[in-house]
Amino acid sequence: MDFKQTIASALAQSCGLAAGELENWLETPPSPELGDYAFPCFKLAKTLKKAPPVIAAELAGTLTLPEGVASARAEGGYINFTLDKRALAKAVLERVSAEGERYGGSDLGGGKNVCIDYSSVNIAKPFHIGHLPTTVIGAALYRIYNHLGYHSVGINHLGDWGTQFGKMIVAYKRWGERETIERGGVDELVKLYVRYHQEVETQPSLDDEARAWFKRIEDGDAEALELFDWFKAITLKEVAEVYDILGVRFDSYAGESFYNDKMGRVVDELRKKNLLKLDQGAQIVDLSEYKMPPCIILRSDGATLYATRDIAAALYRKDTYDFAKCLYVVAYQQDLHFRQWFKVVELLGYPWAKDLIHVSFGMVSGTEGSFSTRKGNMVKLRDVLSAACEKTLAIIEQKSPDLDDKETVAGQVGIGAVVWSSLYNGRIKDVVFDWDAILNFDGETGPYAQYTHARACSVLRKANFVPSGAVDYAVLDDAESTAVIAAIAAFPDAVKEAMEKNEPYLVSRAVIAVASAFNKFYYEQRIMADDAAVRTARLKLTDATRTVIHIGLGLLGIAAPERM
RNA sequence: GUCUCCGUAGCUCAGUAGGAUAGAGCGUUCGCCUCCUAAGCGAAAGGUCGCGCGUUCGAAUCGCGCCGGGGACGCCA
Numbered sequence: 162m163d164f165k166q167t168i169a170s171a172l173a174q175s176c177g178l179a180a181g182e183l184e185n186w187l188e189t190p191p192s193p194e195l196g197d198y199a200f201p202c203f204k205l206a207k208t209l210k211k212a213p214p215v216i217a218a219e220l221a222g223t224l225t226l227p228e229g230v231a232s233a234r235a236e237g238g239y240i241n242f243t244l245d246k247r248a249l250a251k252a253v254l255e256r257v258s259a260e261g262e263r264y265g266g267s268d269l270g271g272g273k274n275v276c277i278d279y280s281s282v283n284i285a286k287p288f289h290i291g292h293l294p295t296t297v298i299g300a301a302l303y304r305i306y307n308h309l310g311y312h313s314v315g316i317n318h319l320g321d322w323g324t325q326f327g328k329m330i331v332a333y334k335r336w337g338e339r340e341t342i343e344r345g346g347v348d349e350l351v352k353l354y355v356r357y358h359q360e361v362e363t364q365p366s367l368d369d370e371a372r373a374w375f376k377r378i379e380d381g382d383a384e385a386l387e388l389f390d391w392f393k394a395i396t397l398k399e400v401a402e403v404y405d406i407l408g409v410r411f412d413s414y415a416g417e418s419f420y421n422d423k424m425g426r427v428v429d430e431l432r433k434k435n436l437l438k439l440d441q442g443a444q445i446v447d448l449s450e451y452k453m454p455p456c457i458i459l460r461s462d463g464a465t466l467y468a469t470r471d472i473a474a475a476l477y478r479k480d481t482y483d484f485a486k487c488l489y490v491v492a493y494q495q496d497l498h499f500r501q502w503f504k505v506v507e508l509l510g511y512p513w514a515k516d517l518i519h520v521s522f523g524m525v526s527g528t529e530g531s532f533s534t535r536k537g538n539m540v541k542l543r544d545v546l547s548a549a550c551e552k553t554l555a556i557i558e559q560k561s562p563d564l565d566d567k568e569t570v571a572g573q574v575g576i577g578a579v580v581w582s583s584l585y586n587g588r589i590k591d592v593v594f595d596w597d598a599i600l601n602f603d604g605e606t607g608p609y610a611q612y613t614h615a616r617a618c619s620v621l622r623k624a625n626f627v628p629s630g631a632v633d634y635a636v637l638d639d640a641e642s643t644a645v646i647a648a649i650a651a652f653p654d655a656v657k658e659a660m661e662k663n664e665p666y667l668v669s670r671a672v673i674a675v676a677s678a679f680n681k682f683y684y685e686q687r688i689m690a691d692d693a694a695v696r697t698a699r700l701k702l703t704d705a706t707r708t709v710i711h712i713g714l715g716l717l718g719i720a721a722p723e724r725m
Numbered sequence: 726g727u728c729u730c731c732g733u734a735g736c737u738c739a740g741u742a743g744g745a746u747a748g749a750g751c752g753u754u755c756g757c758c759u760c761c762u763a764a765g766c767g768a769a770a771g772g773u774c775g776c777g778c779g780u781u782c783g784a785a786u787c788g789c790g791c792c793g794g795g796g797a798c799g800c801c802a
Contacts, residue, residue: 191745201744203782213782237745238782283802320802417802443800452728453798460800467802496729497797521730524796553764560764574764585750586738589730591795598737602764604750605738612764620761658741670739673749684757684766703761725764 164249167227168198168242175223176205193644196234196241197249203238213238246643250634250702253650257705258628263308265653265712269660270311274482277303277313279490280409281416283320284396285329285350288403289539290594291525291532294583297718298522299490300409301584301665304716309660314482315409318474319416321393325354327375330388331367332357347399350392379421403542406576408718420473424465427472431458436508446505456501468502475506479513486516488663493521493589520663523591532594540594549575552600553608557725564724573720574608581607584717585669605673607719610710613676617707618723620688626700633694637702641682645702648674649709656716665717672713679706 169184176183183200190199202216209216217235224233224240229248234241257264279299282288303313332353333342342349361367377385397414404410428444431437437444442461448454456468478487489499499519507514526532532539553575557567564570582599583592585606602608620626637646648671655671658664688699714721 185742188741188744191747195745199745203744206782239745323802325801441799445799454728455799457799462800464800466800470802492796493730494796495802498802500729523731556764561762590738591731598751601751604764606750606764608764609750612762616762616765623761654741666739667741670749677749680765681767683761687761689761725762 164227164229164244164252165198168200168230171224171227171230172200172220172240174225175220190239190241193640193647195236195239196232196243197647198242198244200240200242201238202240206238246638247635249650250637250642250646250698251632253646254632254634254701254705257649257708258701261708262712262715264708265656266308266310267653267657268310269657270306270309270485272310272312273485275306275311275313276316276478276482276484276487277306277490278316278318278488279303280404280411281318281320281491282396282400285325285347285354285392286320286396287347287351287539288400288542289532290542290545291539293542293545293579294522294525294588294592295490295492296404296407296409297580297583298520298588298665299488300407300718301668301716302488302490302520302660302663304718305656305660305665305668308656308712308716311485314413314484315411316413316415316478317411319393319414319418322417322421322470324371324375326378326389326392327371327373328357328367329354329392330374330378330385331370333388342395347396350395403546406546406572407580408720415474415477417470420470420477423473423477424469426476427469428458428465430509431505434509436505446508448501448504451504453497453501453504456505468498468505471498471502472506475502475517479511484513484516486518488518488520490520490522492524494524495519496521518663520588522588525592525594527594545579545599546576548596549579549600551575553578553602556602561725570722570725573722574602574611574725577607577611577714577719578602580717580719581610581669584665585673586666588664588666607714607717608725610672610676610714611719611721611725613679614707614710614714614721615723615725616683617679617703617710620683620703621700621707622723624689624696624700626704628701628704630697632698632701634698636692636695636698639686641678641685642699642702644678645675645682645706648678649705652709652713668713668716672710672717675706675709675713679703 165184165187166180169187170180172183173180186204187198187200190196202213202220205216206213214235214237217238217240221233221235221240226233229245229252230242231245232243277299280292280296282292299315303315306313329350336356337353357367374385378389428437431446436446437458438447440455443457444459445455445457448456457466458469459465475487478484491499496519503514503517506517527540550571554567554571557564557571578601579599637643652671652675655667659667686699688696688703690696690699711721
């Protein structure tokens with residue numbers, strides 16, 4: 162039952178405005194004592210030519226209260242609606258029971274595809290802490306869209322093209338050993354890359370060699386391709402291990418090299434539509450009309466660029482997936498780049514240009530400034546994850562020495578903490594990497610949510626709870642129970658808003674709201690009460706809490722252990 | 726220089742397409758485990774919402790201008 166809707170239609174009957182509009186005006190009062198919903202009458206003051214408090218009083222007087230609404234009181238310029246606690250508890254908890262793991266979801270998406278371009282690792286480069294946001298934000302959106310009835314298509318747009326692979330081959334042939342690399346993996350490739358950049362200082366001719374080798378890759382030369390594919394395989398193997406730990410999956414690994422033969426179309430279409438312009442030897446699309454620098458499509462030597470490739474990829478994805486939206490989870494540094502080529506797609510006449518969305522996020526830096534592969538000061542994601550697991554294991558040894566399978570739980574909680582760190586604030590915030598912050602398990606953190614979940618599970622286990630039978634919802638009328646119910650009731654809207662804004666943190670905050678309310682409830686009210694009716698109802702509430710936290714953490718990509 | 730994002734408590738951040746006395750967490754100080762997991766709960770202290778003008782019945786939220794910071798600005802991705 163949607164109380165907001167029923168209140169809106171009751172209001173509509175009294176004042177003659179459209180219920181849909183009124184529903185948007187309804188808000189949540191700042192404190193629960195005021196009520197569950199508030200209708201501000203200020204907006205009506207002008208048309209009705211009366212003071213807001215007068216309007217509120219009149220409306221409240223003439224209103225016929227819908228079922229489930231206990232009272233409508235005029236206070237200040239507001240009408241405050243208080244729901245019948247029993248009706249609310251029943252509606253919310255029975256909905257959670259009925260929907261189970263689907264709670265907070267819907268068929269809103271109607272099975273339409275949503276492409277999500279995220280993580281997008283670079284071949285022969287380390288997978289470092291800077292890749293965490295795109296990876297976990299993208300993976301969370303992937304699940305959130307699926308929960309809302311879309312079909313997510315996860316795309317890892319590999320950085321597997323460019324002259325750096327020519328450099329890699331040169332470095333490998335001069336100083337590399339196959340066996341060392343097979344053993345040491347990406348770290349060894351990076352060493353070669355760093356060495357190349359040292360040596361090229363004194364031997365500029367290396368760059369010519371590198372260009373030649375890259376040309377051989379482009380031309381499909383067997384030896385060049387073998388090495389190129391080998392570098393790729395080594396990188397992907399390592400990256401796959403991290404994805405496995407994080408529970409992240411992709412439906413496509415079509416990266417930059419995949420589009421190599423698909424860029425002619427971009428140039429052809431641009432030319433056909435007269436959008437290309439020769440400028441300083443390069444082919445560009447002039448965007449001065451839109452207050453942007455030109456988008457370069459072809460270099461003066463005829464080679465394609467980043468933008469060309471992105472446009473080719475967008476065309477391909479539209480053809481292949483017919484997406485309703487195509488998200489690019491990429492740091493805000495590339496803001497202009499996306500605005501430019503989105504505009505070019507629009508100028509090409511494709512109406513779906515509006516469905517291309519840059520989901521930008523802040524950058525990760527170290528306390529000493531930005532990370533750099535060449536400087537070698539970056540923090541590897543694997544190291545962060547293992548440190549988190551180690552710390553968690555130590556805590557478990559101390560707090561729950563009798564726990565079975567400590568290693569597994571330590572992994573779940575440690576990784577949960579790391580993943581959480583990228584999902585609990587708005588995306589746009591910059592992050593200064595800090596070991597203490599990322600390994601914090603107190604307060605509003607992943608482990609806090611996990612702990613609350615485990616706590617709820619523990620009670621249910623001890624009570625041998627079975628989710629059936631009659632429940633007297635009227636006994637859930639204390640402030641703490643009411644607050645938990647309100648938080649659970651708010652969860653579905655949070656998931657939907659998280660999708661609309663592409664902001665997973667809205668789910669994180671909703672989970673915290675449930676967890677925090679439950680912990681207060683847990684402390685103040687004894688769930689295993691002597692009175693059977695009270696006990697049954699509180700267990701029902703505990704079960705709903707468990708379910709919602711489980712769903713929320715699941716959407717974020719965080720495991721919810723039953724004990725910890 | 727131009728464009729863009731950001732500026733809320735000591736720190737890190739919320740603040741719902743302007744609304745009722747600005748909220749959390751961390752940190753600090755002080756309380757709470759003979760009872761369901763103390764990775765928890767409670768209390769105290771802490772804010773000219775960067776500054777100014779404007780729009781409005783009402784502005785942290787919208788507009789303009791400053792100040793401070795991040796980022797980007799043709800042949801890298």
